[in-house]
Amino acid sequence: MILIDHPYVSDFLIETIKNNNFPVVATKASKELITNNSLNWVSETEAVQKFKENPNQLIYSNSENVISWVENNLNFTNLPSKIEVFKNKIKFRELLKDVYPNYFFKGVKYEDLNTININNLKFPFIIKPSIGFFSLGVHKVDEPSEWTEILEKIHKEINHIKGFYPNEVLNTNNFIIEECIEGEEFAIDCYFNTNGEAVILNIMHHIFSSGKDVSDRIYSTSKEIIETNLPIIQPLVNTIGLKTDLKNFPIHIEVRIDKNGTIIPIEVNPMRFGGWCTTGDISWYAYGINSYKYFLEQKKPNWNEILKTKENKIYSLVLLDNNSGIEASNIESFNYEQLQKDFEKPLILRIIDFNKFPVFGFLFTETTKGNEIELTTILSSNLTKYITPKSNNVW
Known part of the structure; x- marks a missing residue:
């Protein structure tokens, strides 16, 4: 079962729901975001009844905005308490x-x-x-x-x-x-299956431009990142699951790993993978892993097989947050065409209304090792080269 809410749902997730006939709860928000009436819609009453009949029902959400719905409608389950521990x-x-x-x-x-x-x-x-x-x-x-x-x-x-x-x-x-936790930062999408076993679906390196940088500009994944960090991260994920008795539950984890291999969690986001359909979607473009389907069908990645053809490739999620210092009200447009020209192989661009959110969009890319300059350049960019101000403003 899937709960959809604002601010964003990707076409990829919608297609996944449609192609697999996954039940999606017909909340007001989900109907606003998805206009396809042919999906396997279930009413809110029916969704609650399904949980009463089976408290171990699998449920995934694209957004933490659904937390209040869960608290109001599924308070007879252990979901609200699990969510509270992590949030x-x-x-x-x-x-x-x-x-x-x-x-x-x-x-x-x-x-x-x-x-x-x-x-x-x-x-x-x-x-x-x-x-x-x-x-x-x-x-x-x-x-x-x-x-x-x-x-x-x-x-x-x-x-x-x-x-x-x-x-x-x-x-x-x-x-x-x-x-302050020293070391490199990583984001992990995973889920705990019906037996409480932790299944890791993606590991992404959260890259920073400096020691002061705390932004979410770039997350990258590759064969090397997966193979190097999977043995370090798996035990911690197992520990988190045991501490909270997690079963049938997806999470997005952020950790730091120091030079000695010591790992410390930063935070855990419940009931979802990366926000705004980011890390969950890029697993498909990078590795052919449909994270939503893997969770709802309780599948495990065969990493040895998946990574065979991924030598010398880096797959990145670029968050185009408005760090320009220019108020959205003073911006006429953002040059998405020029942005894509600055990358070797853009995979998909998702444009966001920067007047509603402090974000211009998201870009998924494939970079050949040796060409990381395109990533380091956008990492430290204030994006003003892509911004056209309104004619009556000077900056």
Whole structure:
């Protein structure tokens, strides 16, 4: 069963639903996003009844906006409690406290940020909303002298992003301050099957332009990334599943792995793979893995076979977030044609209305090893080369 909600559903996911006759819940939001009446629509009442008859019903969502629907309609299942553990970063840290006893974290109310004693904190640290999404409101603080400036940025960002997402997805009332985890960052799509076994469907390297960068601009996957990190990541995923007794449950995990191979989770996003149909979709373009079908049909990737033909190729998800410093109201257009010309092999471009969301779109690419310059260039770009301002504005 699939729950669809805003802000976005991809054509690929819709086609997957249609071609496999997967039941999709006919909520108001799903009907707004999908106009195809030939899908296997089930009413909300029927969906709830299916869970009463079988609490282990498989369910996938494209968006965490459905969390309130789950809480309101499926409160007789264990889904709301599982979701809460993962969405609340403070509760998640408490869950793993015995696994990482020396890891520093602290919960702080938003209104108390101005009065917090900065001298009692361990530097460097990361501060972010305890219930968050899309790196919104996330900052790295290297030393006490930076605190005042970063606090001002947080206040400005919070005022800007209020209303973009429901409180269940992004809630800025509480923040978490936690020690900065050194190492490379990775994002993992996986699910736990009916026996509680963890099945990894994709591993992507989250690339940053600098130590201060906390954006989501580029995620890349390749044969090397999968083969090198699968043995390190699998045990942690197994531990998370055991700690929470997960079964029939998809998740998106972000972790850091240091130079010694030590792995520490950053966060876990429940009931879905990467947001905005990103990492779940790119698995198909990169490896021929339909992550949604694999979960709903309880299939496992044969990585040895899949990676045989993937030598010297890098598959990337490029998030075109508006980091230009130019307000959307001052932008006339974005040159998507020029953007694609700057890449060796664009696979698919998804255009987003930048007046509604602080994002121009998403680009999936295939890059030959040795040509990573196209990735490092877009990684540090403020995207102004693609932006045409409105005629009455100068910047």
